[in-house]
Structure formats: C-alpha cells, structure tokens
Amino acid sequence: MFDFANLSLICLGAILVGIGGHSVLASPRGKGPFSMAVRAVREIPALIPGWDQSIVIWLIRLASLAAIGSFGALFLTGFGPAFLGLRLAGYLLIAHVTCAPVFVVSVAFLILVRTKANAFVRANAEPLLDLLKVPVQEPLQPGDTGLVAKGCFWAIAVLSLPLVLSSVLSMFPLFGTAGQQLLFEVHRCCALAVSLFVLVHAYATVRHRVTRDIVVHG
Amino acid sequence: MSRRSRGGLPQGAFNAGAGLKRRGLALGLILCLAHWVMAEDKPQTTPTPSDTNAVSALVGDSWDGSRSPAVHRITLYDDQGFSIFPGVDFDRPFSTATTCGRCHQVDTVAKGWHFSAGRDPNQLGRPGEPWIYWDCPTGTQIPLSYRRWPGTFEPNQIGLSDWWFVRVFGRQLPGGGIGVPAETASVDPTDRWSVSGPLEINCLSCHDAEPGHDQSQYGQQISQHNYRWAATATSALGSIQGGTVKDLPDTWQKGDAGEGPSVAYDAGRFAAGNKVSLQIRRDVPNERCLFCHSTRMACETSDDRSIDVHLAAGMRCVDCHRNGLEHRISRDYEAECQDSNDPRRATLSCRGCHLGEDARGLGTTRHAAPYPKHKGIPVIHFEKLACTACHSGPQPGDRALMARTSRAHALGTHKANLSGQTLPHIQMPVFARGSDGKIAPHKLLWPAYWGQILDGKVTPIALDRVKKAGRGLLAHELQLPSPSWPAFTPSLVQEVLSALASSGGIGSPVYVSGGKVYQVVDANLVSVDHEAARPYLWPMAHDVRPARQALGAHVCQDCHSVDAGIVAGRVAVDGPLADPNASVAMVEFEGLDPLFTTLFARTFVFRPFLKVVALAATALVAGLVLVFALRALYAVSKAAAELQSPEKKEQETLR
Numbered sequence: 116m117f118d119f120a121n122l123s124l125i126c127l128g129a130i131l132v133g134i135g136g137h138s139v140l141a142s143p144r145g146k147g148p149f150s151m152a153v154r155a156v157r158e159i160p161a162l163i164p165g166w167d168q169s170i171v172i173w174l175i176r177l178a179s180l181a182a183i184g185s186f187g188a189l190f191l192t193g194f195g196p197a198f199l200g201l202r203l204a205g206y207l208l209i210a211h212v213t214c215a216p217v218f219v220v221s222v223a224f225l226i227l228v229r230t231k232a233n234a235f236v237r238a239n240a241e242p243l244l245d246l247l248k249v250p251v252q253e254p255l256q257p258g259d260t261g262l263v264a265k266g267c268f269w270a271i272a273v274l275s276l277p278l279v280l281s282s283v284l285s286m287f288p289l290f291g292t293a294g295q296q297l298l299f300e301v302h303r304c305c306a307l308a309v310s311l312f313v314l315v316h317a318y319a320t321v322r323h324r325v326t327r328d329i330v331v332h333g
Numbered sequence: 334m335s336r337r338s339r340g341g342l343p344q345g346a347f348n349a350g351a352g353l354k355r356r357g358l359a360l361g362l363i364l365c366l367a368h369w370v371m372a373e374d375k376p377q378t379t380p381t382p383s384d385t386n387a388v389s390a391l392v393g394d395s396w397d398g399s400r401s402p403a404v405h406r407i408t409l410y411d412d413q414g415f416s417i418f419p420g421v422d423f424d425r426p427f428s429t430a431t432t433c434g435r436c437h438q439v440d441t442v443a444k445g446w447h448f449s450a451g452r453d454p455n456q457l458g459r460p461g462e463p464w465i466y467w468d469c470p471t472g473t474q475i476p477l478s479y480r481r482w483p484g485t486f487e488p489n490q491i492g493l494s495d496w497w498f499v500r501v502f503g504r505q506l507p508g509g510g511i512g513v514p515a516e517t518a519s520v521d522p523t524d525r526w527s528v529s530g531p532l533e534i535n536c537l538s539c540h541d542a543e544p545g546h547d548q549s550q551y552g553q554q555i556s557q558h559n560y561r562w563a564a565t566a567t568s569a570l571g572s573i574q575g576g577t578v579k580d581l582p583d584t585w586q587k588g589d590a591g592e593g594p595s596v597a598y599d600a601g602r603f604a605a606g607n608k609v610s611l612q613i614r615r616d617v618p619n620e621r622c623l624f625c626h627s628t629r630m631a632c633e634t635s636d637d638r639s640i641d642v643h644l645a646a647g648m649r650c651v652d653c654h655r656n657g658l659e660h661r662i663s664r665d666y667e668a669e670c671q672d673s674n675d676p677r678r679a680t681l682s683c684r685g686c687h688l689g690e691d692a693r694g695l696g697t698t699r700h701a702a703p704y705p706k707h708k709g710i711p712v713i714h715f716e717k718l719a720c721t722a723c724h725s726g727p728q729p730g731d732r733a734l735m736a737r738t739s740r741a742h743a744l745g746t747h748k749a750n751l752s753g754q755t756l757p758h759i760q761m762p763v764f765a766r767g768s769d770g771k772i773a774p775h776k777l778l779w780p781a782y783w784g785q786i787l788d789g790k791v792t793p794i795a796l797d798r799v800k801k802a803g804r805g806l807l808a809h810e811l812q813l814p815s816p817s818w819p820a821f822t823p824s825l826v827q828e829v830l831s832a833l834a835s836s837g838g839i840g841s842p843v844y845v846s847g848g849k850v851y852q853v854v855d856a857n858l859v860s861v862d863h864e865a866a867r868p869y870l871w872p873m874a875h876d877v878r879p880a881r882q883a884l885g886a887h888v889c890q891d892c893h894s895v896d897a898g899i900v901a902g903r904v905a906v907d908g909p910l911a912d913p914n915a916s917v918a919m920v921e922f923e924g925l926d927p928l929f930t931t932l933f934a935r936t937f938v939f940r941p942f943l944k945v946v947a948l949a950a951t952a953l954v955a956g957l958v959l960v961f962a963l964r965a966l967y968a969v970s971k972a973a974a975e976l977q978s979p980e981k982k983e984q985e986t987l988r
Contacts, residue, residue, distance in 0.1 A: 202713065209932055216943050223950035230957050235965065237972070272958050276951055283947045286940065288709035295712050 120197050123307050127194075130311050134318045143326065155321045175228055178221040185218035186313060193306055219279055226272045233260070233268040260323045267316035271309055278305040393436035394658050405613040406604070407432065409570070412533065412561065418607060419571075419598035426565035426573075426596050429508075430533040438658065439534060445660025448509035448534060451479035451495070458664060458672050459768055460484070462871050464502050465741045465778060466491060467756040470807045471799050472819050472846065472909040474757040475782040476869045479511065484780075484869040491782070492795030494521035499532050499560065504552025504748070505625040505740045508564070509534035528578050528585050528593075530561025537568055539621045542612040545569030548624045552746040559594050570609060571598035622650040624745050628761075628776075628875070630727060631735035631753040639727075641876035653681055666872070667719075668769050683720035703880075710885060719773035721874050722899070723884040726762040726774045729898030732905065732916070733760040736776060754817040758907045764899050765870050765922035772923050775870040781818075781846040781908040783829070784865070785839045791850060791865035794839060802832040821909035826851055827858040847911025860910075868904075870922070893937045900930045 138148040162179050192211040196203050203211060237244060238254060239262045281302035285295055393403070409417035412428035430439050444453060463476035463485045477493070478485035488498045495511040506512060512532030514520065532555070538548065550566040550573075558578035559566070566573045576592035578585075585591055602609050629638065643653070656662040663669060663681050670679040679685045686702040707715075714723075727734070736759045743749045762774035783799045784791045800807070806829050808819055826844050830853045833842035844851040848868065849860040884891045884899065892899045900923065903916035920927045 202716070204713070205926075205929060206932075209929070209936060212936055212943075216946050219947050219950045223953050226954050226957055230961055234961060235968075269958070269961075272954055276955055276958070279947050279951045283944055283951070285711060286709065286944060291706045291708050292710070292712060292715070295707075295710065299712065 119303060119307075120200055123194055123197060126307060126311055127314075130314055134314065138318070138322070142322070151318075151321050151325055154325050155317070158321070158324070171228075174224070178224045178228075181217050181221035182225055185214045185221065186310075188214040189218055189306075190310055193303070194310070197303070215282065219275075222271075222275055226268075226275075229268065230272075232258075233265045235262075235265055239265060260320055264316055264319035264323060267312045267319060270312045271316065274305050274309045274312065277301055278309055281305065391436050391438055393433075394438050394441075402614060402616075405611040406608050407435075407611065408606075408608050410435070412530070416607060417598070419600040419603050424571075424596045424598060426562045427570070428533055429536045429564050433536045437536075441658050442536075442660050443509050443534060445656065446662045446664075447507045447539075447660065451511040452515075454481070457482065458669065459666050460871055461664070462738065462740060462776070463778075463869065464488075464498075465757040465759075466493065466501065468796060469756060469813050469816050469819060470810050471783065471796060471803065472821055472844075473782050473796065473799075474778065474908075475780050475793060476778055484867065486793055490795075491793045492797050494524055496521065496524035496526055496529070500555060500558065502740070503532055503555035503560070503563070504743055504746050506532065507535055507538040507625075508532045512560070525558055525578070525583055528581055528583060529558045532560040532563060535564040535567070536613075537564055537611075538624075539617045540613045540615070541568065541621065542614045542618050543569045546621075548621070549746045552743065552748060554594075556748070557594075562594050562596065565596055568611075569599070570602050571596045573597075616649060617651050619644060619650050622654075623739075625739050626650075627739045627744050628873070629737055629744070630761075631737055639876055639878075642879045643877060653686070655681065665874070666769075683724075687720075705880065714885075717772060719767060719769070719771040719872075721773050721872065721877075722764065722771070723886075724880075725874050725877050728878075728882070728884075729762055729764065729774075729902050729919075731896070731898060731901070732903050733763050733777065733919075735759065736761040738776070750816055752815055752817075754815055756816055756818070758817075760904055760907070761873060763870060763904050763922055764902070764919045766924045767872055773872050775872050775922075777868045777870045777904060779847060779868045779907045779911075780866065782844075783833065784843050784845060785833075786841045786843050786850070786852065791843060791845060791863060794833065794842070798836065798839075799829070799833065802836045803829045806832065818909045821846075823851075823858045823910065826910060827853055830858070844910075847906045847908035847915070848917075849910070851910065889937055889940075890934075893934050895931055895934045897934070900925065900934075 135148060138151055142148070142151070162176050162183075168176075189211060192207045192214070193203060196207060236253070236256075236259065238256075238259070281298040284290065285298045285302075290298060409427035410431040411417060411425040412431055413425075414431055415425070417425070417427045433439060442448070457480050460482035463478045463482065465474055466477055466488075467474040475491060476485045477488045477491070477498075479487060481487065488495075493501065495514065499506060499512050503512065509532075512534075514524075514526050514531060520526065535551070537546065538551070546567055546569060548567050551563045554560070554563040554566045554573060556579075559573060560578075562573045565571055573594050574597050575595040577594060581591050581593060582589075585593065587593070604610065644650075653665050654662050661673065663673075663678050665678070665681045665683075667679075667682045667684055669682070670676050684690060687705055689704070735753065737744060737755075738759060739745060741757050741759055742755065757778060759776050759778055761776040763777040764772055765775045765777075767773045767775070782793045783796075784793045806825060813819060830842045830844060830851070833839050834853070841852065845863075845866045848862070848866050850863040850866050851858055851860050853859075880886060891897060895901060898919075900918075900920050902919045904919065904922070906912065906915040906917060918927065920930055
C-alpha cells in the first residue's frame with residue numbers, strides 16, 4: 116500500500132509528469148522542454164563564483180552551488196535506499212549526515228539573501244485580486260519570478276524548519292521512542308515535500324528566465 | 334501435602350507406617366508390600382495434559398486457584414515404592430520420582446527443558462551454554478550438547494557415554510533424561526548403572542526451599558558414583574554414610590562383600606504418621622536456579638559483585654522464566670514464541686514485558702514493568718541491537734575478560750577451582766550478531782581438541798585414544814603447574830598427530846586450537862582456518878544493569894567512539910599454540926565494517942558543531958519567515974485600508 120517508498124515514487128512521478136506536461140503544453144512556441152533543459156544547463160556555469168565579483172555575489176553563487184550539490188546528494192542518499200525498501204544506514208548515512216550541514220547553511224544563506232526578491236507583491240496575486248475586485252495598482256516587474264516560484268521559495272523556507280529541527284532535536288535527549296519515530300516521519304515527509312517544491316521552484320525559475328529571454332530578445 | 338492429602342496419598346500409608354513401628358519389621362514389610370501391590374494396581378498416570386490448566390487425575394498437577402502455597406507433609410518412598418522409615422537398618426535413599434510421582438505426573442515433567450536433552454531432539458531453541466569438557470594434559474576444551482547446536486559436539490563423539498556424562502557433569506544436572514538409562518539404549522561396558530543406580534529427576538534440586546538444602550552434596554555423591562543417593566544427600570532429611578559405589582565392583586549387589594552407601598535419616602524430621610514436612614515451592618527460590626546458573630568474572634571479588642536489577646527489585650527468576658507442568662521453562666528470548674510455537678512466550682521477553690509488544694510489534698501484556706523512555710535514542714538502535722547489548726553483563730572494556738560459570742567451572746561445589754586461569758577459558762562480554770541478526774553480548778569459548786578431518790569435516794577423537802597415542806608425549810596432569818593450557822610446541826603437536834595417525838583407524842588427525850586447525854602435511858605442521866575452529870558463542874542476558882548504567886544512557890560516545898568497547902574491544906585468541914598477543918576485534922563478530930564504524934564514530938566529534946550550526950540556521954530562517962509573514966499581514970491590512978479609503982472620499986464629497 117502507501118508506504119513511504121510508494122508515496123515518494125507517486126509524488127515525484129506526479130510532479131515530474133506535471134512539469135513535463137506543462138512544459139510541453141504551456142510553453143511558448145519553440146521553447147519546449149528541451150529548450151528549457153538546455154537553458155537550465157547553461158545556467159550552471161554562471162553559478163561558478165569568480166574572484167572578479169563582489170564578495171556577496173561570490174558567496175551567493177557558492178551557496179547556490181553548495182545547495183544544489185548537497186541537495187542532490189541528500190536526495191540520492193535519502194530517497195535511494197527508501198525506493199529500494201531499505202533503511203538509510205552505513206556509508207550512505209555518513210554521506211547524508213556529512214552533506215546535511217552544508218545544505219542547511221547554504222539554504223539558510225540563500226533564504227536570507229533571496230527573501231526580498233521573493234517577497235510577494237500585489238501583481239503576484241492578480242487573479243485573486245481580480246476576483247475580489249481589488250485594483251492591482253502596479254504591474255509585475257520584469258525580474259519577478261512569479262507566484263509559483265515565490266510560493267515554492269516560501270514553502271521551502273517554511274518546511275526547512277521542521278526538516279532541520281526534526282533531525283537536530285532527535286540528537287538531544289528530549290524525545291523517547293515514540294517521539295523519535297515521529298521525528299523520523301516528520302523528517303522524511305518534510306524532505307519529500309521540500310524535494311517536490313525544489314523541483315517545481317527550479318522549473319518555474321527556468322521557465323521564467325526562458326519567458327524573459329523571449330520578452331527581452333524576441 | 335496436608336491440604337490435598339485425601340485425594341493425593343494412598344490411604345493406607347499412614348496406618349501402615351504406624352503399625353510397622355509398633356509391631357515390628359516383619360509386619361511392616363508385609364503391609365508395605367501389600368500397599369505396594371495395591372498401589373501398582375492403581376493407575377498412576379493419566380494422559381499427558383497439554384498445559385497446567387488441563388485436568389489431571391493427580392492432585393498436584395492442576396492448580397486449584399489458591400494463591401496459598403501447598404504444604405507438603407508427605408510420606409517418602411524409595412525407588413521401589415516402599416515407604417521410608419527412619420532408623421531401620423535397611424534404610425534406602427528416598428526417590429523424588431516415586432515420592433513426588435504420587436501427586437505429580439513425573440512422566441510429563443520429564444519432557445521439560447532441563448530433562449529433555451538427549452531424549453527429545455525437537456527441543457532445541459536458540460543455542461545456549463554448552464557443557465564444556467576440558468582436560469589439561471591433552472589441551473582440550475570442547476563444547477558438548479545433546480541438542481546438536483551448531484558448533485557443539487555430542488558427548489559420545491569424544492567417548493563420553495551417558496553414564497560418564499552424568500559422572501562428569503551430573504553435579505549440575507537435575508536428573509532425569511540421560512540420567513535414567515533408556516531400556517533400548519546401548520550400554521558402554523564401563524557404565525555402572527547397575528550399581529550406581531539412575532540419576533532420577535530430582536525435584537528438590539529446584540523446588541526445595543529448605544535452608545538446609547545442600548546442592549553441593551549432589552556433586553559429591555555423583556563423583557562417588559552414588560547416583561541413587563544424590564537427591565537424598567542434598568536434602569536436609571538425612572546424610573549418606575558408609576562406603577561408596579566407586580569402591581564397589583561393577584557387579585556388586587546388596588549382601589555381597591563390601592559396604593555400599595547407606596542413609597542416616599534425621600528421625601526428628603519424621604512426624605506422626607511417618608510423614609515429613611518439606612518446604613516445597615512451586616515458585617522456585619532464586620538460590621536453586623543460581624546454583625547452576627551463576628556467572629562471575631574471573632577477576633571479580635565477593636565485595637564488588639553486582640546483582641541483576643530484577644533480583645534487586647525483589648523479583649524471582651521464575652517470574653520471567655516460567656513453565657507449566659511440562660516444565661518447558663521459557664528462556665525468554667524474543668524469537669522463542671516462534672521456536673516454541675507458543676505466542677504467550679512473547680510476553681516474557683524484555684520487549685514483551687517492558688514495551689508491551691512482541692517482536693512483530695503486536696501488543697502484549699505482562700507485569701507492569703517500567704516503560705523505557707529511551708530519550709534521544711534513534712529507533713534504528715532497536716532494530717540493530719538486542720536489549721541486552723546495552724543493558725546486560727559487565728560494561729564492555731578494551732578486552733573481553735575471563736569469566737566463570739557454574740556449569741563450566743563447577744561453582745558452588747567442592748570441586749570448584751578458584752584459580753583465575755583454570756580451564757575452560759570463557760570470555761565475556763563478546764558483542765556478536767545473534768541468530769536473530771541483532772548484536773548482543775555473548776560468552777565465547779575457543780574450542781581446542783584432537784580430531785580427524787574427513788571430507789573437509791572435522792570430528793573429535795575420543796580422549797582415551799588421544800591419551801593412549803600421546804602417552805609419553807603429553808604431560809601428566811600432576812606435572813602441570815596449574816589447571817590451564819599445557820605448554821604445547823609445534824613439534825609436540827606434530828609428534829602426537831603422527832602417533833595418532835599410526836595408531837590406526839584415524840584418517841587425517843588434526844588438532845584444533847586458537848581458531849586454527851593444525852595438520853601434518855608433508856612432514857610439516859601447517860595451520861589453516863577452518864569452520865571447526867571457529868569459537869562457540871552463546872548469548873548472555875544477565876546480570877541486567879539499571880537503566881542509568883546502560884550503554885548510551887549518558888552519551889552516544891559510549892558506543893560511537895573509536896575506542897568504544899562494544900566495537901573496538903578485542904577478544905583474545907586462546908588455546909595452546911595460539912599467539913599470546915593475537916586477538917580479534919568485536920566488529921568482526923558483529924559483522925560490521927571496521928572502516929565504517931571508525932568513520933561513523935568520527936562523525937560524532939563534529940556532532941556538537943552540527944547541532945549549533947543547524948539550530949542557528951533554523952533560527953535565522955525562522956526569523957526571516959516570521960518577519961515576512963508579519964509584513965504580509967501588514968500588507969493585507971494596508972490593502973484593506975486602501976480599499977476603504979475611496980469610499981470614505983466619496984462620502985466626504987457627497988457631504
């Protein structure tokens with residue numbers, strides 16, 4: 116039935132199918148999934164920090180790389196055994212525990228520097244405001260990543276709290292066996308949710324950039 | 334037993350006994366014989382009940398519901414069924430099988446765990462403590478068991494017949510089973526059943542709560558071949574006098590020249606009606622269990638000995654190790670309910686009693702045992718470790734230590750050797766993976782014996798043959814400075830192996846010691862690793878330490894550090910020819926990757942930093958989320974206010 120492995124597979128499968136379907140059906144002409152994948156790959160070198168930039172940008176790019184890398188490692192070491200019906204143990208556990216602090220620090224830093232850019236503006240809620248007959252007043256800025264990407268950002272920020280706390284608190288003598296089990300369940304459910312939001316956020320961000328390219332370059 | 338005597342004892346016993354005293358020996362004999370004949374006609378046993386709740390014709394077999402212990406004021410009978418009368422010149426030892434058999438189905442009891450070895454091949458269960466036969470001159474310590482546990486050998490493989498097995502280990506056998514020769518069993522010419530008598534089930538070994546019960550007398554009598562007299566000797570009812578069976582010829586009978594053992598009963602214990610009051614308890618006193626089930630570290634002294642937390646709390650062994658009439662005493666390991674096909678046993682394990690669940694996580698109920706908090710212990714520990722790993726035995730150190738057990742070292746008997754190095758060499762605690770796949774503390778024995786290899790399988794050679802072939806080569810027992818390993822050299826072992834090969838009937842003789850099998854190949858002594866040389870391990874569960882002394886109760890580094898005894902502890906390789914500095918790490922017995930355990934232990938060095946960093950990052954993100962959530966609320970409030978503003982302006986315009 117719906118054990119965690121099946122639940123993870125179903126959720127990830129649904130999100131990936133949804134992203135794929137959306138990229139095929141709702142993309143501008145000539146900017147389908149392949150184009151977006153190329154665009155995403157082309158973004159990666161831009162993340163490599165160079166010494167000719169300000170220290171803040173250097174740090175942001177370093178944190179972005181660290182977050183992406185550690186997320187990938189955590190995803191593979193965490194969900195890999197789960198998909199196989201195994202418990203995270205052995206060297207994979209060491210790798211998972213080693214990557215975790217890198218992910219925590221880099222994500223916290225990125226949230227710190229990206230909150231302003233991801234703050235909702237009225238234009239993000241245009242459909243809702245139209246429904247309420249509230250004037251939007253100001254148009255959407257060109258650099259705005261949109262409602263979906265911002266929503267995912269804040270979902271990641273909020274879910275990262277139980278995700279991290281559930282693993283850290285289990286290291287303190289606070290919770291008994293039932294509490295430990297609960298923390299474990301919270302941790303992996305939050306990890307699944309964060310993973311799904313990360314995928315959607317990445318898709319929405321890339322899609323936004325592709326769309327912006329069309330607006331800017333035609 | 335007075336409360337039940339009407340239904341349980343033959344009505345004629347009282348009158349016959351009194352009459353005998355008054356009218357003399359002859360009349361008594363006649364009456365007694367008459368009673369015996371009548372008793373023979375009376376059905377003694379009924380079909381075996383499946384459990385104690387089954388209805389039995391014998392009054393002592395089923396519990397009537399009274400919580401008051403039954404008083405046993407009874408007549409004693411000898412093994413022929415004659416009443417025992419103190420002070421008469423043909424005094425014979427009383428027989429517990431016959432005496433107790435008047436009210437209890439001894440045949441059913443005989444199927445119990447303590448008696449079934451060698452008689453019931455189906456009662457195996459988890460491998461447990463073997464009987465360890467040791468012999469210093471031949472450098473032998475070999476685990477024996479009639480239960481055919483992997484790694485043990487059957488006694489007859491080293492030339493021990495049932496009679497001789499009783500002679501060697503009977504000191505801590507409760508009788509019955511192999512102590513009573515089966516009618517169809519083949520008898521070794523050196524067996525002395527006809528003069529020693531059988532070693533019947535001795536109910537008093539466990540159920541006697543008399544302060545004067547002296548179980549050490551049991552071993553004394555057995556060493557004198559007085560099997561039939563052993564039970565009487567332990568009781569406070571009489572003492573054994575006269576000669577010993579050991580000094581009698583094999584064909585000796587009553588009336589022949591030579592003095593056999595006799596019994597001097599304490600006449601003061603026999604009350605009116607020739608009955609004696611026995612302090613028999615169904616709930617066996619701990620002292621009776623501990624006579625055969627004690628363990629001490631070789632370095633432990635009486636003033637620093639510990640006590641199991643359950644016993645300290647006032648519990649008794651039998652509160653957990655329970656049995657019905659069949660005496661299939663529960664051993665209380667988690668998988669026992671499956672092994673015994675008795676789901677009730679799940680409630681008696683550590684998990685069943687303290688967690689209220691069996692190995693499958695299904696609910697159970699038993700004593701109101703404290704529910705463990707296990708705060709800060711991730712649940713994976715309960716999947717990988719047995720409860721005993723953290724809670725039982727001595728705290729693991731950098732080396733497993735020598736230990737002594739009642740059965741291996743005859744503790745509590747007059748033959749116990751107090752030397753710390755006396756064989757057999759048992760080491761504990763050794764953390765190893767058990768039959769259920771969980772890591773648990775074990776006791777360990779490196780086998781050492783002479784054998785022969787046939788089709789790759791090593792089987793032991795009877796010790797008599799080894800001694801015969803090694804005569805002149807092997808030292809005599811009296812020449813050894815201590816009852817420990819002899820000073821074997823490779824050349825000596827090679828000579829004995831050659832002598833065994835030339836003695837005929839032995840294909841490829843080998844000597845097993847220190848985890849190696851030694852064999853002569855092309856006139857050279859070579860050693861190889863072999864399954865037969867692997868150490869024998871059996872799990873240990875006691876003494877249970879208080880929760881505050883459990884591993885991990887204070888810091889994770891009790892186990893997760895590079896020098897933690899549970900993984901980094903060493904087990905000395907023991908035996909003649911073994912390198913005195915050789916040892917094996919616990920991780921090898923645990924089936925763990927040494928590199929992994931070291932790396933994982935290292936991660937705990939950084940764990941405090943991880944906690945600080947993660948909590949700081951969480952606080953930062955939480956602060957940001959809170960700030961922007963408040964801003965969002967403010968924005969909503971502001972938008973609502975702005976919506977109201979045009980209406981206000983319109984109203985003002987209208988005014």
